[in-house]
Amino acid sequence: ASCLWSGPRTEYLKHWYLCRHRSVRCVICREVVPRQSQQKHESECKKRCDRCNMLVPRGRAKLHDQVCRRTPVVCLYAAQGCTFEESPSMDVKTHLRTDCLVNKALQTISACTDELMKLHRV
Numbered sequence: 487a488s489c490l491w492s493g494p495r496t497e498y499l500k501h502w503y504l505c506r507h508r509s510v511r512c513v514i515c516r517e518v519v520p521r522q523s524q525q526k527h528e529s530e531c532k533k534r535c536d537r538c539n540m541l542v543p544r545g546r547a548k549l550h551d552q553v554c555r556r557t558p559v560v561c562l563y564a565a566q567g568c569t570f571e572e573s574p575s576m577d578v579k580t581h582l583r584t585d586c587l588v589n590k591a592l593q594t595i596s597a598c599t600d601e602l603m604k605l606h607r608v
Contacts, residue, residue, distance in 0.1 A: 514544055563588035 489507035502508060506522035512531055519527045532541040537556035551557060559572035561581060568588045570581050582589050 561586055561588075563592075
């Protein structure tokens with residue numbers, strides 16, 4: 487149903503802004519919907535996940551990011567500078583055991599601390 491408004495031209499901009507028949511674009515899915523349907527659309531709107539292509543309800547995007555099978559798994563020491571991301575050839579556990587330089591440095595520091603503690607007790 488299109489707008490049947492009539493009135494003075496001086497009131498048109500005000501009417502246009504408030505008109506429930508005016509088309510608006512959803513900020514999530516970019517679909518154009520009538521303003522009168524905007525609230526309902528936004529409550530049901532789904533966004534396509536960039537990684538797995540699944541349609542995810544608007545309010546569940548953060549939860550989906552946490553459980554999406556295509557979300558990269560990073561090293562436990564990413565905040566300390568490790569740039570590892572899990573791949574088919576190596577998982578995080580193997581990375582930590584075999585080639586995480588941050589983990590190796592922390593283990594070395596821990597071992598040195600233990601040795602110093604032993605020497606100090608003597």
